[in-house]
Amino acid sequence: MTSDAALPGGAVAPSWTGIRDEVLGRIRDRTYPPGALIPTETELAAEFGCARATVSRALRELAESGLLDRRRKAGTRVAAEPVRKATMTIPLIRRQIEAAGMAYDFIVTHHSVEPLPDALADRLGPMSQALHLTTLHRGDGQPRVHEDRWINPQAVPDLADADLAAISVNEWLVRNVPYTAGELRIEAVAAGPFGDLLACAPEAAVLRLTRVTWSGADWITHVRQTHAPGLMLDSTL
Amino acid sequence: MTSDAALPGGAVAPSWTGIRDEVLGRIRDRTYPPGALIPTETELAAEFGCARATVSRALRELAESGLLDRRRKAGTRVAAEPVRKATMTIPLIRRQIEAAGMAYDFIVTHHSVEPLPDALADRLGPMSQALHLTTLHRGDGQPRVHEDRWINPQAVPDLADADLAAISVNEWLVRNVPYTAGELRIEAVAAGPFGDLLACAPEAAVLRLTRVTWSGADWITHVRQTHAPGLMLDSTL
DNA sequence: TAGTGGTCTAGACCACCAA
């Protein structure tokens, strides 16, 4: 019997976090080995002396973090190959620079309205009038990030009202245009022509982040950020 | 009145996903502008004609994705600076290579027991006997990833039983040692001395992933993966 | 201290899907 977990001796609090931790412990100590079927919600609720909804909440958390695999009728299994999910919070560039103890400012180095280049039109759909902005973000006066951004004017009609000298487009969009979907790509590239802009050698290895965000069916913005050497992304597994 | 959302005309299903989408729509169309306080759970439940728990589930999802900021007594606000969270699933290297249509194999290039080097001991705590493994993962016979891994033998006592020629340590650990916490760092570096191993120029820009996983208070493994040029990480925002 | 979100319950019905 495993009912001891419900007894005063090794009791777990009848809270969903307590149950989550107890089940996590059983996965870790291989009471529930990889691939095994664990008891049903109803059985666990009886064991822990709580409502089924509470067990459900606990197991849902573990499933979302990839440790359990749940299917109706088939039951709940310990994932044989846990999918490691890393959640990375992408801070505003300003915050990122300020967090490093540097004073933030930025320069808009290019600002025009032009058709989307072919490479982007293939991905986003053709658009004869798109807003094109390039910005250099600086920390303590040194260039930190070069940003090349395209904006769909149809998706962001009131951008013209914004004072883009006072607030970066980046930040304006984040504050004003909630997206519903997005993609992020991370790659390592040689600085190349950005070496001059970023004050580093052209062969320096730098991180490039490419993001596209969508609001429903419309793309909002496509942005490619090339970071000065030394930037690292940290995240929690 | 906003009660029309509960009427047959623009009715939303009384499901938590329906309510989530309706609230998301109101954030997008600025019915609930950035920074604004939205109605309480009780008020929304009345508007949508459902139980408070259902509204709660919907708002919790939006809060977890960073669009809402909830605090007891203070109420629920639309986030003024939504934190963009990217969730990246870290596949097994084997899967990653196979997904690219290549045949996977690997070579263990080093295998020893030695004290932790100082740089790691600072982070993980000193340890006189740690398992040190380096592995070269290949796709179609070409080197794809160089992996330098340290393992805490105390946290993984039965690793010796595993057949490390048949299954990579990487995979054995994923299958057998659930972690409870972890960190991931992503950076761009020049291939340098890994150029030879990865069959690329020493000045090529490559991605380096450094991961540490913990099981409770004990570190399990520290691994530094240097990927051959061309690897990109994709994720969903 | 009062108002808000956070949680738990006991029960019910539904949706999916393996047997």
Next chain:
DNA sequence: TGGTGGTCTAGACCACTAC
């Protein structure tokens, strides 16, 4: 087709915190 997870309800109490 039956068993399982997924959801919803109506109500209750608790925990946090702005006021």
